[in-house]
Amino acid sequence: MSKVEAVVIATNPQRPADYNEAALLAVLEDAYLIADKKEDGVRLNLCVTPSVAFTGAFNVEWLSREGKRFPRLNSAGRKGPLSRDPRWGRDFFSPFASMQGLFPQGFMLDAELIVKNEFGADMACKGTSGTLRRDREEHGDIPLEHLKVVVFGVVPMDAIESGKDYPVTHAVMKYHVEAQVGALKETFPEIQWEVVESLDVFSLEELHQFNNKIRDAGGEGVVAKDPNGVWKRSKVNGMWKIVPKDNEDGKVVGLVWGTEGKANEGKVIGFEVLLESGHVVNACKISQAQMEEFTDAVNHWETREESERDAPMPYEGHTVRVTFMERYENGSLRHPSFDCFRGISDPLIKE
CATH class of the missing domain: 2.40.50.140 (Nucleic acid-binding proteins)
Incomplete structure (x- = not known):
């Protein structure tokens, strides 16, 4: 086990609550549910902050949901993937870039990080977490093409630093995620960026059908979201796990x-x-x-x-x-x- 890392940024992202049929039915009475596939990886909060607007100077932190660095992606004197990469300033944050992303003053991706093996296959959570736990100095860098980032949220850094909820609904954030992932794919194609697989459902029957489809394909299950709910902090209602109790x-x-x-x-x-x-x-x-x-x-x-x-x-x-x-x-x-x-x-x- 690697040394204990310090908290870099207290991101404190929203975590899904346990399955609650009454709460889900209450949402369905007024609207619908967004059902996101639960990826079998490790929660990633990827924080990107330009230090001076449009100069190419920036800070990139690959953090866990606890706001700590992954040992395999960081080491003394060496930043994680994409840190100080000139493409941020040239292609992404520049006002003249054709694929400029959202939030030019900085953003955090709320995502699932999956590491691929030497054959290009996704590792399960156990393999990904074990790889990220290892010491970078001893085991070396993870090739960028072995990183897969499945994104389900994007939040401006000023909202993260405030410690408050971000008042954009899950229904709207879906489109922000699509735009940001599209820009990241164009700028950093060596990493596999994906938008989370998602489906709008209008009944518990549809929700469980989608969950069963994911399970039958070898996935963990789904996370259900209130489309009118906003991105919050910690483990609270508005997001619910639809996963088996195994x-x-x-x-x-x-x-x-x-x-x-x-x-x-x-x-x-x-x-x-x-x-x-x-x-x-x-x-x-x-x-x-x-x-x-x-x-x-x-x-x-x-x-x-x-x-x-x-x-x-x-x-x-x-x-x-x-x-x-x-x-x-x-x-x-x-x-x-x-x-x-x-x-x-x-x-x-x-x-």
């Missing part, structure tokens, strides 16, 4: 060790996880390579000098995703398994 996030509160006398005796075979629902589960079913990695880290911690033992147990408090087969009526899970760490810039924060 995974849940939580924090590591302990270790699970292999049974004495069994093949994995003396090895860490999983974690005790306090789920967001309040239940504690043993999330195991990890690979042999993970067993070796986790056990080595714990053993190294246990053999340190007592004066150096002030640091918490390795992995304590780390945010993780747990997958499961079924949720019982009492809220407990059937066959919970460790899926991946959720922290990227900070292991203790879900990103």
